[in-house]
Amino acid sequence: MFEGLSNRLGQVFDRLRRRGALSAADVDEAMREVRIALLEADVALPVVKDFISQVKAKAVGQEVFRSVTPGQMVVKIVRDALVEMLGMENRGLALNAPSPVAILMVGLQGSGKTTTSAKIGLRLKTRERRKILMASLDIYRPAAQEQLAILGRQTDLATLPVIPGQTPVEIARRAMDEGHRSGFDVVILDTAGRLHIDQALMSEVAEVRDAVSPVEILLVADA
Numbered sequence: 001m002f003e004g005l006s007n008r009l010g011q012v013f014d015r016l017r018r019r020g021a022l023s024a025a026d027v028d029e030a031m032r033e034v035r036i037a038l039l040e041a042d043v044a045l046p047v048v049k050d051f052i053s054q055v056k057a058k059a060v061g062q063e064v065f066r067s068v069t070p071g072q073m074v075v076k077i078v079r080d081a082l083v084e085m086l087g088m089e090n091r092g093l094a095l096n097a098p099s100p101v102a103i104l105m106v107g108l109q110g111s112g113k114t115t116t117s118a119k120i121g122l123r124l125k126t127r128e129r130r131k132i133l134m135a136s137l138d139i140y141r142p143a144a145q146e147q148l149a150i151l152g153r154q155t156d157l158a159t160l161p162v163i164p165g166q167t168p169v170e171i172a173r174r175a176m177d178e179g180h181r182s183g184f185d186v187v188i189l190d191t192a193g194r195l196h197i198d199q200a201l202m203s204e205v206a207e208v209r210d211a212v213s214p215v216e217i218l219l220v221a222d223a
């Protein structure tokens with residue numbers, strides 16, 4: 001996901017850095033390329049627009065054209081804005097709510113949701129001594145629920161027993177009930193992979209969210 005974006009931005013940055021003097025048109029041209037790079041990396045249009053206008057405002061404010069190395073300066077402004085947009089600091093997981101708290105894992109097919117569910121579960125168990133229950137809401141891909149059960153056995157984490165025929169919302173509710181009953185601190189809900197344009201699956205995951213009010217919804221993406 002980030003590879004294509006880094007390559008494209010790298011090219012734009014290289015060209016800017018090589019330039020001695022920059023005109024306003026050069027900066028506009030570079031911004032157009034940054035905009036295309038972001039759009040091609042599937043960044044949402046409103047986010048891109050906002051980003052570009054922020055960067056332009058900063059570039060004007062910092063009098064890029066009068067600086068000795070205008071190219072470097074534009075690169076720095078874009079870089080800083082990217083860091084700010086992606087988040088300046090690592091917040092950690094917000095688990096300080098009455099147990100059990102739900103963590104909802106979402107993302108595209110094959111992005112690593114199930115694997116990451118087990119990794120996070122193991123980490124919370126060993127580092128923070130939390131009692132973890134994992135549940136697979138993936139009723140679509142064959143053996144998806146079994147995959148989580150195997151990871152549970154490998155990491156010595158509890159998984160919700162599979163009851164065939166239940167919907168994802170029913171499984172999520174049952175997981176939270178089991179969390180209450182058996183004193184789990186954290187319930188990790190691993191969902192099926194989906195595309196944001198798949199309306200049925202998107203409203204399904206929204207229904208799950210509304211049913212369990214997760215403290216964290218984690219998007220798992222290929223880095």
Ligand SMILES: Nc1nc2c(ncn2[C@@H]2O[C@H](COP(=O)(O)OP(=O)(O)OP(=O)(O)O)[C@@H](O)[C@H]2O)c(=O)[nH]1
Binds near residue numbers: 110138141193194
């Ligand atoms: N290299 C690498 N591979 C990973 C990582 N996480 C998961 N994988 C692999 O990527 C593949 C898919 O991982 P899953 O955890 O099943 O992904 P998923 O998002 O649950 O997939 P679906 O449920 O089918 O949408 C598996 O072969 C994993 O072993 C990772 O951090 N690094």
Ligand SMILES: [Mg+2]
Binds near residue numbers: 113115190192193
């Ligand atoms: Mg999965």
